[in-house]
Amino acid sequence: MAGRPRSFDRDTALAAAIEQFWRTGYEETTIAMLTRAMGVTPPSLYAAFGDKDRLFEEASTLYFRRTCEAVDRAVARPTVHEAIAAMLDDTARAHTDATTPLGCLMLTEPRLAAQREVLHGRLSDRISRGVREGDLPDTVQPDTLASFLVAVMRGMSGCAKDGGSTEEVLAIAGAAVAALPQTPHQAQV
Amino acid sequence: MAGRPRSFDRDTALAAAIEQFWRTGYEETTIAMLTRAMGVTPPSLYAAFGDKDRLFEEASTLYFRRTCEAVDRAVARPTVHEAIAAMLDDTARAHTDATTPLGCLMLTEPRLAAQREVLHGRLSDRISRGVREGDLPDTVQPDTLASFLVAVMRGMSGCAKDGGSTEEVLAIAGAAVAALPQTPHQAQV
DNA sequence: CTCTTTCTGTAGCGATCACTATGAATTACG
DNA sequence: CGTAATTCATAGTGATCGCTACAGAAAGAG
Structure with a gap:
């Protein structure tokens, strides 16, 4: 049951497909674009x-x-504050990385709402832990703060897609981080 | 130079076109969709x-x-705080209004970056005034806060498009409002 | 070598894309 | 009325969409 071997590397082709979908989204990406990007008929x-x-x-x-x-x-x-700051900082840099398409596929593509839901759940869990550990006041609703963070990251992705600079997207991240609720014992910087 | 009069109302047809573009965006909207929605050949x-x-x-x-x-x-x-709170509240309700398509055309459509830039400018101007009037500390950078607000609204639009409830989108707005910098003399609620 | 299997490129499938040629229909003007 | 002007619906245009039939090419098995 042998046959002619594949003349291209499947993983490399898949990586090219990811880039193409990332750049142009599902609907606007045509098979012709994909075959060209992947180097495959x-x-x-x-x-x-x-x-x-x-x-x-x-x-x-x-x-x-x-x-x-x-x-x-x-x-x-x-701590939650470090965690969120790091995540938003990474996000800002990734969305404007010159070596990859702008923005974020997961946050941009309409049909990936389920993935965003998973992200929301992870953030909500981390925030819950932060509340338990006293990083955040127990008035914080993890679900709401997680929705807020997903919204901000989505906005960052859109800003990057519009051509916003790394600095501008980082500034959005910074504003969001500065917005996080502080526990009473933490100094307001 | 008279002729057969138009059998449809141009403004009504344009309103239908707005709805269709709003629902499906520029690229995914076909002429067939438009003619059907507008009731026009x-x-x-x-x-x-x-x-x-x-x-x-x-x-x-x-x-x-x-x-x-x-x-x-x-x-x-x-005041700036009232202004932003009102804007975000209106935005949340508009994005999830059951009588219109979900989300916001201006914030969603890739080719409307110029409109978003104008919105950014208006917000930046209003924030600058707020700083001058003492509503916000003069450490606030109007440009950055405006970018942050546009990002949050974009995220709200995406959340609404994903099927998020009015309550969830309102909660995002609330989190953003709570995040606004306060001047020292203002009570932290 | 032959046979079988799998992959290859060419070439094209029907459907749909944005858009339009055509001629009948409907108005105002004289 | 007759004529000019404009819009109407039908029925398409060529191009591109996602996808595939087909036949030749390249591997292992005998």
Whole structure:
């Protein structure tokens, strides 16, 4: 059951597909764009990845996994304030990174609401822990603060897509961090 | 130089076009969708509005004018905090209004960055006035706070488009309002 | 070598894209 | 009325959409 071997690297092609979807979104990305970006003809694309929907599914899932890793790394900081500051700082830099498309696929693509829901849950969990540990006043509603943070990151992504500089997106992140509720014992800087 | 009169109301058709672009964005909106929504055949559409680009231009400009009026009304409040709170509250309700499409065309559509820039400028001006009048500490950078507010509103629009409830979007607005810098003489509630 | 299997590029499928040629229909003017 | 002007609906245009039939090419198995 052997046959002619594939003439391209599947992972490399998938990475190119991620970039293309990232740049132009699901709907505006055509198969022609993908085949050009991936260096593959249509039949090879369909044989290796199924159809456009399944390719997007695979691409966005891999993108999501990487994003989650980055979020987890930031969120592992000892205090909530450090965690959120690190996450927003990373986010601002990633959204304006010159080596990748602008903004964030997960935050931008309409059909990835489920991924955003997962992100929201992770943030909510981290915030809950912060409240338990006294980093935040217990008047804070983790769900609400998590929604706020997702909204801010989405706004940062949009700003980056509009051509906003790293400094401008970082400033948005900074404003959000400065906005976090402080516990009474913390100094207001 | 008379001729057969137009059998549809141009303003009504334009309103329908606004709704359609609002719901599905420029790129994903097809002429077929527009003709159906507007109750007009393609030749009539092209005769009355030019091509798809010019129709979108006209539709988005009218949408923008209305949005600006709402923003101006909110921003006219005596203090910056009231102004921003009113604007974000209105925004949250508008984004989840059941009688209109979800979210905000101006904040969502990639090609309307120029309109967002104008909104940013208005907010920046209002914030500058607030700093001059002592509503905000003079450490506040109007540009940055305006960018932050635009980002939050964009995030609210995205949340609404994802199906978020009025309460959830209002909560984001509330979190942003609570985040506004206070002058020393103001009580921290 | 042949046979089977799998991948390759070419070329094209029907559907839909934005857009329009055409001629009948409907008005005002004389 | 007749004529000019304008809009109307029908029925398409070529281009591109996602996707695939087909036949040749490249591998292992015998």
